[in-house]
Amino acid sequence: MKIFLIAWILFFLSGCTDESTLITSQESIQGYPINGSAVKAPWVKADVLLYELDLSKPDFLGDLVSKGTTDEQAKFIGITVPDVTRHYLLHVKSTEETYELGSNATPIINELYSFLPASLASDDTVERHLFATPLTTMAVKLAMQKADSKEGLFKGDEDGNITESEWLDSFNISTDIVKSLMGYSLVDDIDIYTQTPVVAHASSEGNKSDAFHYRLAIEATGALIQHLSKDNDSNTIFNDVLSDMADGNIEGAEHYNLEDVTRFSQALMTQPIVNGGDQTLSDFAEYLRSEAASININDDFSHQQPAQTLTQYYMVDVDNDGFVNSRDDDDDNDGLNDIQERLTARDTTLQPLQIFEKYAQQEIGARTPALNDYSDINIDVSDEVIDELNAFVFNELNKIDNDFSDIQKIEAYKTLQSAPPGTEQYQQAQQILAVNDTPDSTL
Numbered sequence: 022m023k024i025f026l027i028a029w030i031l032f033f034l035s036g037c038t039d040e041s042t043l044i045t046s047q048e049s050i051q052g053y054p055i056n057g058s059a060v061k062a063p064w065v066k067a068d069v070l071l072y073e074l075d076l077s078k079p080d081f082l083g084d085l086v087s088k089g090t091t092d093e094q095a096k097f098i099g100i101t102v103p104d105v106t107r108h109y110l111l112h113v114k115s116t117e118e119t120y121e122l123g124s125n126a127t128p129i130i131n132e133l134y135s136f137l138p139a140s141l142a143s144d145d146t147v148e149r150h151l152f153a154t155p156l157t158t159m160a161v162k163l164a165m166q167k168a169d170s171k172e173g174l175f176k177g178d179e180d181g182n183i184t185e186s187e188w189l190d191s192f193n194i195s196t197d198i199v200k201s202l203m204g205y206s207l208v209d210d211i212d213i214y215t216q217t218p219v220v221a222h223a224s225s226e227g228n229k230s231d232a233f234h235y236r237l238a239i240e241a242t243g244a245l246i247q248h249l250s251k252d253n254d255s256n257t258i259f260n261d262v263l264s265d266m267a268d269g270n271i272e273g274a275e276h277y278n279l280e281d282v283t284r285f286s287q288a289l290m291t292q293p294i295v296n297g298g299d300q301t302l303s304d305f306a307e308y309l310r311s312e313a314a315s316i317n318i319n320d321d322f323s324h325q326q327p328a329q330t331l332t333q334y335y336m337v338d339v340d341n342d343g344f345v346n347s348r349d350d351d352d353d354n355d356g357l358n359d360i361q362e363r364l365t366a367r368d369t370t371l372q373p374l375q376i377f378e379k380y381a382q383q384e385i386g387a388r389t390p391a392l393n394d395y396s397d398i399n400i401d402v403s404d405e406v407i408d409e410l411n412a413f414v415f416n417e418l419n420k421i422d423n424d425f426s427d428i429q430k431i432e433a434y435k436t437l438q439s440a441p442p443g444t445e446q447y448q449q450a451q452q453i454l455a456v457n458d459t460p461d462s463t464l
Contacts, residue, residue: 052087052103056096057151059113059133060218060236061243062121062296062312063095067113071100074108074136076183081110081165094316095122095219102137102149108185110161111135113153122219123312126296129247129255134161135214136192150215154235155242156199157213159263163195164188166267173268174198174337198337202266203242205289205331207234221313221320237305241331244292244302248285249277269337279335280452286333287429302331335445429453 059067069090075083086109089099102109113133121128133153168191169177176190177183200208211231218236223229250258253276261274273279285292290303300308313320433453440447 052101053105053149055087055100055102055111055137055149055151057100057111057135057153058095058097058217058219058222059091059153060095061128061130061133061155061239062123062126063219064091064113064115064128064133065093065095065120065122066118067091067115069097069100070112070114071102071137072110072112074110074188076168076185076188082112094222096222097151106139108139108188109137111137111151111153121296123308123315124296124298129243129295130155130158130259131256132158134158136161136164137214138189138192150217152214152217154213154218154239155246155259156203156208156239158259159203159266160192160196160199160213162263163198163267164192167191167195198266198269201337202269202271202334203245204238205241205333207238207331211235220309221316221318233309236309237302237331240294240305240308241289241292241302241333243295245282245285245333247295248292249281251276266337271335279448282333282335283449283452289331289333 055071058064059069067090069088070085071087072085073083074081086103087099087101089097091113092098100111111134113135115128115131119128120126133155135151135153135157137149137151167175167177168183168188169179169181170191171177171179174194174197176194177187196213200213211234213235216235217223217228217232218239220229220232220236223232246255246258246262249262258276261276262271265271265274271279271282273282291301294300294302294305294308297304297308310320433450436446436450440450
């Protein structure tokens with residue numbers, strides 16, 4: 022009887038030990054929760070996967086450490102970090118059940134990526150946030166492609182092996198490239214990996230402002246992908262844009278050319294929001310209001326709507342001053358702060374066409390005013406070329422049959438007269454005027 026009792030006690034104790042180990046193991050597996058969303062528009066019912074970063078794998082995806090989904094408000098559920106000393110890649114996939122918050126539409130992109138560095142994961146003093154967007158996806162994929170490269174801005178050694186240092190350098194450089202070419206000067210000071218782009222989820226006015234600007238950059242990028250897609254799949258065009266920007270320039274790719282991008286950027290705020298019905302980027306605040314209402318949040322975002330002047334850059338360092346656009350307070354080196362230009366809608370270096378046209382229509386009621394009106398909007402036209410430009414305005418415009426406005430053609434003509442051949446500005450002017458050489462100066 023004693024032997025049986027001792028055996029029963031030992032069995033009971035061993036059972037308690039196993040259960041205690043299981044609980045400890047479960048707690049260890051649960052780790053540290055990650056809050057976030059996957060956003061072009063916020064994805065609902067998407068699959069969310071967190072992997073250890075493995076630099077030896079072609080896709081950089083190591084062990085799967087956490088698997089979850091997005092809820093009815095597009096927030097991550099069930100995503101945790103088990104070991105805060107490691108780097109992680111987040112992979113969010115659209116399924117047959119996935120839809121966008123607000124519109125209930127199917128996402129135009131199948132998957133989104135983001136990156137959680139160990140430095141953030143190991144900081145126990147902060148709540149961990151991680152977001153996957155088209156911008157983070159471009160940056161992560163570009164970092165994967167260029168981690169061992171020493172071309173352009175990248176610092177790899179091309180030895181066939183990728184070190185942690187090479188990966189982090191590539192990741193930071195890729196982030197700068199994406200923010201410079203696809204950020205529209207809206208996200209220069211924003212951490213695109215930890216800042217929510219879901220304005221309805223933002224907790225303060227300052228956070229809402231950053232969320233608004235970030236989301237507008239995302240929607241502008243989505244609108245560009247839609248504009249370039251034509252008869253091609255959006256995912257194909259997304260990868261085309263990614264490969265196009267790898268050298269720090271937008272020049273055209275397999276399924277589109279630079280002219281397609283130029284046409285988009287010249288009427289940027291009138292571009293339709295993807296899955297936004299008839300709404301354009303200029304209706305962005307109203308679009309967000311409908312999105313918030315779908316999760317029973319009543320908010321007015323109109324006061325956060327920026328001035329309707331955004332700039333699409335084609336070079337990562339547009340003024341060639343050694344600072345990429347996202348780290349340059351005056352991207353175009355015209356003496357005006359980029360934020361001031363956006364808020365006042367007076368970017369006189371890179372956006373003279375929109376300013377001139379706005380002035381012509383609103384101030385003097387004409388599309389082609391007398392050219393001395395240029396001086397009123399800080400666009401320099403010397404006395405020596407006024408007659409020449411007048412001749413061009415009245416005699417030459419109708420000879421060029423394309424979709425560009427008269428004002429755009431005038432500015433393109435001026436550019437061909439002044440810009441060095443072979444420069445980006447010169448090439449864009451050639452496309453607008455559909456010519457191969459500088460136009461005859463004796464019109």
